[in-house]
Amino acid sequence: MKQGIRSTTDASRLSVAPMMDWTDRHCRYLHRLLSRHVLLYTEMVTAPALVRGGALHLLEHNQEERPVALQLGGSDPKELAQAARLGAAAGYAEINLNCGCPSDRVQSGTFGAILMRDPGLVAQCVTEMREAVDLDVTVKCRIGVDDQDPEEVLPEFLSRIVAAGCERVQIHARKAWLQGLSPKENRDIPPLDYDLVQRMKGLFPNLHISINGGITHLDQAVSLLDAGLDGVMVGRAAYHQPADILCAADRRIFGTKGPDSTAEGAVRAMLPYIEGHLSNGGRLNQITRHMLGLFAGRPGARSWRRTLSEGATQPGVGPELVERALSDIEAAARVTA
Template identity: 55%
Template sequence: MSLNPTALLDRRLSVAPMLDWTDRHFRYFARLLSRHTLLYTEMVTTGALIHGDSARFLRYDSAEHPLALQLGGSDPAELARCARMGADWGYDEINLNVGCPSDRVQNGRFGACLMAEPALVADCVAAMKAAVSIPVTVKSRIGIDDRDSYEELVAFTEQVAAAGCDALIVHARKAWLQGLSPRENREVPPLRWGWVLALKQDFPTLPMVLNGGVTRLEQVEELLSERQLDGVMIGREAYQNPWLLADVDRRLFGTANPVSTPQQALAAFLPYVERQLAEGVPLASMTRHLLGLFHACPGAKAWRRTLSEQAHRPGAGIEVLTTAASRVSPRASESESEFVDCASFGRHAAGAR
């Protein structure tokens, strides 16, 4: 069931949109770990929705809410049309990508290169706001190439906010549009959390979410409580070590965690896997998102190897998951109700030897 369109989404923690990673299978699994974390789709271009199989790109399970659709594009009318599609499908937010630095995205005149055209971004936001009643947000960098001063970031934010942007998600690195790969653009330009914190002070009424370099819940708690940010977005760490999400509901939202062990999370995921297999979805399309589930635990390597070697085989079924799971040492007894931290388990086990 979709959230009330007029309701303010809780942005305390979100998982970043990541191409080839945050598909509907990963999002369903992430939702089993946290009921409250805001999830994002992979970026979907306006061209793909308007000229392609829109249902394939927009399909999701109702359990994934709260869920935001990220769009890539630069034509206000096309973005408005696609925003309406997203709203009609029941998404809880429409987000505009103004942060991706890849060559393909630049060639389409969208992504991070749009930071050089703040007036156009403002027009895009205004058009989408006029088309839908759900929140419209922007995900940006702090700058691009040599247009990387704090003053330019403020000017960009002023125009986007004036257009009605409901929240600004800022990846706290600038992007080099030439000379660095997308991966290098996530690692080489220095992190400048201070700029995002200052931006929140300069725009106190604009919900502000920090993205980039966050890998621990302790960092999230500090940024929310002491730095007065409205939210934190985690990217690769939440994908490569999904168990990070399993203590989010208790620590950040004050509710019970859905599961207390990775084994419980896997058991909750199996019915979904069976349904998808029955619809013809290959097992590997789902298991590829689970490789990091037992991160830092005894047997994690055997878990990954079993999935990698067997999930791609013709006719591979749920037995691959059960076999892989049998090779992982349990972290806690089935009757144990408290949350068990993966990394801590690994450290304690190592210290006991």
């Protein structure tokens, strides 16, 4: 196994899930400041957008974010292979196929969770993508969709993609209901079945399985790893409370020495990045919207969110707004010390 693949596999002990409109390059840069080792994922990028639309700007990222995995959406094996080549050329460490998103827009493109109904097609996609790139090709899936019986469907799905050469999978431990539930409801209403995912590890001992869904704190991630799973993928909690999930991750999940990162340190490290983004014509709120949850649960958190939310859209505003908001946080900490 190649070194790049090995290091990405190691990083996937803890990963931040691909989340549309959230895990863009600015978000990933922030998350990398909080953890040097966690595996980061892009928002889903559709293969047609890259191959037919030529939207290569969707692949832009900063080298400082790496290791980063590119998540692709699509269902045409040849087109996915072409998109995977573009992702490899752009420097991504892994290519991931989305078989879990339940949105209507994704279904209309015949990809996402609807692919759980066609494991043969998913296997073809994996085969073509693996032949196209010298990277790990992984799959993110649900335990089933609609009236499918996960006990029957998931083992069949996994066996097909393993036979196609997939060595790592991320399983959202909920069904997806393609009719009747919104994407948001599909993240909350279908019950979690962690036991089923753990049983899959028993059935497929050589398959690297990461579990996703309902993981809200680092202690929970540690417990799931201790229970025998290979990796844990955290979604909304890593976005809304990134410091709680990521600051201690390098020490607790990856066993590194040294002090944990801090939200305050990440904010200071973001300032040059913000200046660079603004000098290139970007807007402050494109970055600060991802920083609102950094101090969640701490004194001054409400003031931090309000300052950034209300101020970052004002014309001419720059990193001094972030510095002022940080000063308020530090003042609140001194008061409560």
